[in-house]
Amino acid sequence: MIAILKKIASAIITIVVVSCLVFIAFSVIPGDPAVAKLGTQATPEKLEALRIKMGLNEPLLKRFVLWLSGIVRGDFSTSYSYSMSVNSLIAEKIPVTLILALYSLIIMIVISIPVAVFAARHKGDVIERTVTIINQVIMSIPPFFGGILISLVFGMTLKLFTPGAYVSYSKNLGAFLAYMFFPALALALPKAAMAVSLLYTSIVDELKKDYVRTAYSRGNSTKGVFYNHILKNACIPVITFLGMAIADMIAGSIVIEQVFSIPGLGRILLTSIQNRDYPVVEAIIVIIAALVILSNLLVDIMYRVIDPRVGRSNE
Amino acid sequence: MNKGKKNINLILGLILAGIAIIPALVGIFWTPYSTEAMDVSLKLSAPDMRHLLGCDNYGRDILSRLMAGSKITLIIGIGTVFFGCSIGTMVGALTGYYGGLIDNVLMRVNDVLFSFPSILLAMVFVSLTGAGNLQLVIALGIAFIPSYARVVRAEFIRNKNMDYVMAARLAGASNLRIIFVHILPNTIKVLVSSILIGFNNAVLAEAGLSFLGIGVKPPEASLGSMLSDAQTYLFSRPSMVVYPGVALILMILGIALISKEIK
Amino acid sequence: MSLLQVKDLNIEFHDHIIPETVVYDFDLEIDQGEIVGLVGESGSGKSMSAMAIAGLLSRHDMTKRGSIIFDGTDMLNCSRDKLRSIQGDTLSVVFQEPMTSLDPLKKIGYQVGESMMLHRPDISPEDRKKRVIEVMSHVDLDEPEKLYDMYPHELSGGMRQRVMIAAAMAITPKLLIADEPTTALDVTIQAEVIELLKHINRKHNTSILFISHDLSLVRSLCDRVLVMQQGRIVESGSTKQVFEHPAMEYTKKLISSIPKVEIDDTDC
Numbered sequence: 001m002i003a004i005l006k007k008i009a010s011a012i013i014t015i016v017v018v019s020c021l022v023f024i025a026f027s028v029i030p031g032d033p034a035v036a037k038l039g040t041q042a043t044p045e046k047l048e049a050l051r052i053k054m055g056l057n058e059p060l061l062k063r064f065v066l067w068l069s070g071i072v073r074g075d076f077s078t079s080y081s082y083s084m085s086v087n088s089l090i091a092e093k094i095p096v097t098l099i100l101a102l103y104s105l106i107i108m109i110v111i112s113i114p115v116a117v118f119a120a121r122h123k124g125d126v127i128e129r130t131v132t133i134i135n136q137v138i139m140s141i142p143p144f145f146g147g148i149l150i151s152l153v154f155g156m157t158l159k160l161f162t163p164g165a166y167v168s169y170s171k172n173l174g175a176f177l178a179y180m181f182f183p184a185l186a187l188a189l190p191k192a193a194m195a196v197s198l199l200y201t202s203i204v205d206e207l208k209k210d211y212v213r214t215a216y217s218r219g220n221s222t223k224g225v226f227y228n229h230i231l232k233n234a235c236i237p238v239i240t241f242l243g244m245a246i247a248d249m250i251a252g253s254i255v256i257e258q259v260f261s262i263p264g265l266g267r268i269l270l271t272s273i274q275n276r277d278y279p280v281v282e283a284i285i286v287i288i289a290a291l292v293i294l295s296n297l298l299v300d301i302m303y304r305v306i307d308p309r310v311g312r313s314n315e
Numbered sequence: 316m317n318k319g320k321k322n323i324n325l326i327l328g329l330i331l332a333g334i335a336i337i338p339a340l341v342g343i344f345w346t347p348y349s350t351e352a353m354d355v356s357l358k359l360s361a362p363d364m365r366h367l368l369g370c371d372n373y374g375r376d377i378l379s380r381l382m383a384g385s386k387i388t389l390i391i392g393i394g395t396v397f398f399g400c401s402i403g404t405m406v407g408a409l410t411g412y413y414g415g416l417i418d419n420v421l422m423r424v425n426d427v428l429f430s431f432p433s434i435l436l437a438m439v440f441v442s443l444t445g446a447g448n449l450q451l452v453i454a455l456g457i458a459f460i461p462s463y464a465r466v467v468r469a470e471f472i473r474n475k476n477m478d479y480v481m482a483a484r485l486a487g488a489s490n491l492r493i494i495f496v497h498i499l500p501n502t503i504k505v506l507v508s509s510i511l512i513g514f515n516n517a518v519l520a521e522a523g524l525s526f527l528g529i530g531v532k533p534p535e536a537s538l539g540s541m542l543s544d545a546q547t548y549l550f551s552r553p554s555m556v557v558y559p560g561v562a563l564i565l566m567i568l569g570i571a572l573i574s575k576e577i578k
Numbered sequence: 579m580s581l582l583q584v585k586d587l588n589i590e591f592h593d594h595i596i597p598e599t600v601v602y603d604f605d606l607e608i609d610q611g612e613i614v615g616l617v618g619e620s621g622s623g624k625s626m627s628a629m630a631i632a633g634l635l636s637r638h639d640m641t642k643r644g645s646i647i648f649d650g651t652d653m654l655n656c657s658r659d660k661l662r663s664i665q666g667d668t669l670s671v672v673f674q675e676p677m678t679s680l681d682p683l684k685k686i687g688y689q690v691g692e693s694m695m696l697h698r699p700d701i702s703p704e705d706r707k708k709r710v711i712e713v714m715s716h717v718d719l720d721e722p723e724k725l726y727d728m729y730p731h732e733l734s735g736g737m738r739q740r741v742m743i744a745a746a747m748a749i750t751p752k753l754l755i756a757d758e759p760t761t762a763l764d765v766t767i768q769a770e771v772i773e774l775l776k777h778i779n780r781k782h783n784t785s786i787l788f789i790s791h792d793l794s795l796v797r798s799l800c801d802r803v804l805v806m807q808q809g810r811i812v813e814s815g816s817t818k819q820v821f822e823h824p825a826m827e828y829t830k831k832l833i834s835s836i837p838k839v840e841i842d843d844t845d846c
Contacts, residue, residue, distance in 0.1 A: 014427055022439070029443050140568035142519050144526050145560040148546055156550055163549075210678040217634055217673075218693040218745070219666035229681050236683075243430070251432030255523050259546070270527055273442040281442055288435060296430050308729040309682060 004301055011297045018289045019071060023064055026278045054080070067282075076283035081275045086283045089268065094287065095169065096264035100256065101249040103177075103184035104191070108245065111192040116199035117231070123204060131196070138193040143252050147186035147259035154182055164261045183260040187252050191245045198241055202234040209233075236307050243299035247292040325576040332569025335562050339389045342382030350375065350383040351534045368558055371541075372548060380536040381558055387537045388518055388566070391452055395517035396510055398456030403463025404506070408494050410464070411471025422468070429461040434520045441524065446532050451524065455517050462516075466509045470502040511574035515567050522563055538563050579650075581752055581785055582608040582631065586644035589626055593639045601627050602810045604644070608753065611783040613775075615800035615817070617793055617832065623809040624789050628755050630654075631787070632671050633661045649752060666693035670746035674758040676738035680730040687726035690714060690745045697749060710748065717744045717774055736767035740774070747778060754778070755787045760795060768792075772799050793836050797821055805829050 034050045035042070051057050055066070070077055076086035119131040141149075151163040161182055167175040206212065207230065215225045254266030265284050272280035304310050348366075354374035362369040368377040406425070410418040428436065433455070440454030474480060475498065483497050524530030525539025533540055538559040545555035587604035590597050601623040608614050616624045629635050631646055633653050646653040649668055651660060670693070673679040680689055691710040694701060701709070707726070714722035717740045730738055739759060746754055756775065760768040772795055778784055790796055796803055796817070803820045805813040805828065813826045824830045 018427065025439070025443055136571065137564070137568060140515075140564050140571055142522055142560075142563055142567075144523060145542060145556075145563060148542065148549065148556050148560065152549055152553055152556065210673060210675055211681040213634055214671075214673060214679045214742075215681065215692075217632060217665055217671040219662045219664070219696045220692075221662060224696075229684070232683050233681070247430060247432050251435040254435070254438075255527060258527055269438070270529065273438065273529060276442075281439075285435075285439055289431065292431060307683065309731045 004304065007297055007300055011293050014293050015286075015290050016068075018293070019068060019286050020064070022282050022285050022289075023067055026282055027060055027063070054078075071286065076286075077279045079272075079277055079280050081272070081277040081280075086279050089280060090265060090283060090287070092170075093263060093265045093268060096262060097250065097253050097257070097266065098291070099169070100180055100184055100187065100253045100262065100264060101246065103180055104187035104249050104253075105246060107181075107184050107188035108192040108195055108249075111188065112195035112199060115192075116196045116203060117226075119196070119200050120203040120207070131200075135193045135197050138189055139197075141190060143187055143190055144255045144259050146189055147183060147256050150182050150186050151260065166260070166262050168263075179260075180262075183253075183256045183262060186259070187249055187256050191248065195238060195241060195245070198238050199234060202237045203230060206230045206234045232306070236303075239299060239303050239306065242302075243296045246295040246299070250288055250291055250295075324572050328569045328572030328576065330569070331565045332573065335385060335566035335569060336389060338382045338562075339385035342379075342386035346376075346379035346382050348376035348379045350379050350536045352376075362554075369552075369554070371555060372544060377555065377558060380541060381538075381562060384536040384538045384541055384559060385562055385566070387448070387531055387535065388521055388539075388563075391448065391455070391521045391531070392514050392517045394452040395455040395459060395521070396514050398452055399459035399513065399517075400463045400506070400510055402456070403460040404467045404499075404502075406460065407464040407467025407469075408471055408499065408502075411468035412475055412490070412494050412498070414472075418468075421464075425461045425464055428458075429465065433458040433462075433516060434523050437520055437524060438529065441529050446529055448531060448535075451521065451530055455520055458520070459513055459517060462513060463506070463509060466505055467502055470505055471498055474498045474501055508574050508578045511570050511577065515570050515574075518563070518567060580607045580609045581649060582606065582787075583647045584627075584631060584644070585647075587627060587630060587646060588643040589623075589630060589635070590641045590643075591639060592641070597641075600809050601630070604811060606631075606804065606811075608785050608787060610752065610785055611779065612802065613779055613786045613788060613800045615796035615803040616787060616789045616806060617791060617796050617803060618806035619791060619832075622806040624806045625757055627806075628671075628757055628787060628789050632669060632755050633665055634671070663697070666751075667697040667749060668752045670751040670754050672739070672742045672746050672754065672756045672759045674761050676735060676742050676762065677730065679742060680738060682730055684729075685726065686714075686728050686730065686733070686741055687711075689730075690741060690748055692748075693745065694748045710744075713744045713748050714741070717741075717747070718770075719744065735763055736770065739763060739767075739771055743771070743774060743778075747782075747784075750782050751784060753785045753787065755789070757789045758791070759788075760790070760792070768795065775799060793821075793832055797836075805832065 034047045034054065034056060038046060038050060055063060058066075067077060074087070076090070078084070079086050079089055082089060115131060119128045122128045138146075154160045155163040161179060165179065167179055169176040211229060211233075212225060215229045220228065253264060254269060256262070257264045257266035258270070265288070268280065269284045271277075272284070352375065354370070356374065358370065358372060358374045360366065360370045360374070366376050366378065368381065371377055371380065406421060410421050436458040437451075437454045440457055441450060444450040444454060471494075480493060480497060483493050488497065521530055521537070522539035522542070525537040526543045528540070528543065530539055531537035541559040542556060545552070545559070548555055584604060584606040587601060588599060589601040590599045604623075604627050606614070606616075606627075616628065618624045626635070630642055631648070631653065635642070642654055644654070648664065651664060653661065653664075680686075687707065687710055690713060691706050694706050694709065698706075711722040711726060714725060719725055719737060719740050725733070725737075725741075730741070733741065739762075743759070754775075759775075760771050763771065775786060775788070776799060779786055786799075788796065788800055800817050803814065803817050804811050805820070805826070807828050813820060813824065813829045820829065821833060824833055
């Protein structure tokens, strides 16, 4: 329990540190947001007035404290290019990206476990080799190209969905989830291939362990040994991968959103980077960082729950 | 049989990577046509004897752009690996060898950066520095420092108490000499495989950023931006998507197979 | 008829180009309640023979000739289902490495009760728990209620081996195969485990096939001894006879390598 509390504290500290770094990075870069907003033709008076309005003339430390306290209250200040709060700009988009990432995580798990088990049960024969080859190829497909191929095959040729016909979750949840399946698949496939090869190797390693023989000696069937003993043990090395996979999926969704015209965090992050709309960029980076850190924390806790050998000694 | 399978993977990897990389190398010196010359009359024209892969939506020769795009991808990939690996190796070597407070602090920073997806990190840096090839190399290079630092640090911690290091120390070798002359050569084997994997990740990240329009600046060709252009014509000219995509896959798959065998 | 009857057992491996025979013409009989020792150096084929008897050799990559009749069942030719109904029920095994032979992610209670769960499905979980705790206290595990919910890594080596024995004894088998059960343990704990095996034998009339390269342990525990060398049984007889009048040079060498310590063999 203490170990988990420590992890939570460390995660919170990390989020704060990342926020600081992000703020500092965006404050010291050359370029004047006021000029960016009004254009180089603007009069000095107008620029000055805008700077005061945007709070740019305040000392750095004060601006930082204001910004950070805003974040703690859940207020990410105001966008430069749209005259509205960052909150209202991104609030609706967070669930889109989050659902996309979660969706692909689920698809990854649903695909990878049976395939790895199947391959491990056919170790040494054609099926295993075929799986290995397909795996290696899928791992080499960049997710956005995978996305394009999926829209080509499933969208345009098989007409299973219409690329670009995104439906908001607030309008029709069913249609939203149906549309999101293919982007999530594109995001999940390369990670699923990695998970399959990890889990497969792990299962093959576990098969050689002594406890497997013990389980057989008690009269377990092959299936019983496999599902009651081996699978759980084999999943442990894969859990660490899960943390990385979630982080990559959140980041990857930014790219996939672009392929499937999904208005999530990725879309607005890109336009904001191009417009140098720093408050929005900062907010999204901090949010994504927090999501990544939190998912790593969850994975860590899960690891402790599943493997009794981890972290019990410090309790 | 195992040995034979190994060689097959290695040969296959070299062939696949070769198919992708040789046109890129040729592209450094020569392309059939200018990569930026537009000819509206050739817009989206089908492959023929003069334009082997046809022309794109601006009437530019796709083969030429493919060669140039692979070249840029290759250069940025190598540059990123060089940048990230040299700094990462330094950081890993010093922290691993000396340990202590610097190690703790740097490794914590490293862990945070490592858990952060590299493409996102690169996006942050690109938005700070602006687009451009050099900026891209620096941004991606920084994003990949942690992965090298980790590997090298682990190797240094493993090696620093080994007998041969002790012997060198007793013989009066300085710390720097031990780090660079004695231990570093022993990390090469592990480093080579992470360099190959790092190259692949850099290629993926570059293609991703260019696809998003914040990588290589148009009109310069890059595999990522070619894919992004081609996506608009997915229905009318699916082949436009296939060429750069397959080029990317060949390069990544080839290098992955090679790295698998080197491990 | 004896409980276990092994005749002309030959085991041949096929995982190399030339088949390799590892056990030749192995004969063994064990009566109900008897403790038989199987000794030999590592690689002499003693564990291989024992695993064949327990039905734990994989059916790929090797051929087994001869016959193994256990409790009226032909172990080499019966169906897998039949084999499984014997394994863990009338025939149990205790392995050498108690750490790696226990599943690291399953609680002790589950592992001790597993064969009961598989072979006596009519016993309710509550009853099973009660019986598991009882078996655990019979093998001298302190605080069995507490141990029930613990994991293997939280136990010492000796405790783990007791857990293995408890698991093997959970539904009182007719034959217990103990494959080097003490090799991984400290000397004092070795003696305790040997005492425990003697106790089990006396109390439940369970036959034991005890495999070891440690002759002093075999001498203090077993009624009869078989000596194996390079896949063949080179000598067999009552413990007294083999130890006092070894016929083979090899056996003499093995015996002379025992450290000269007074062994309490009143039980033999």
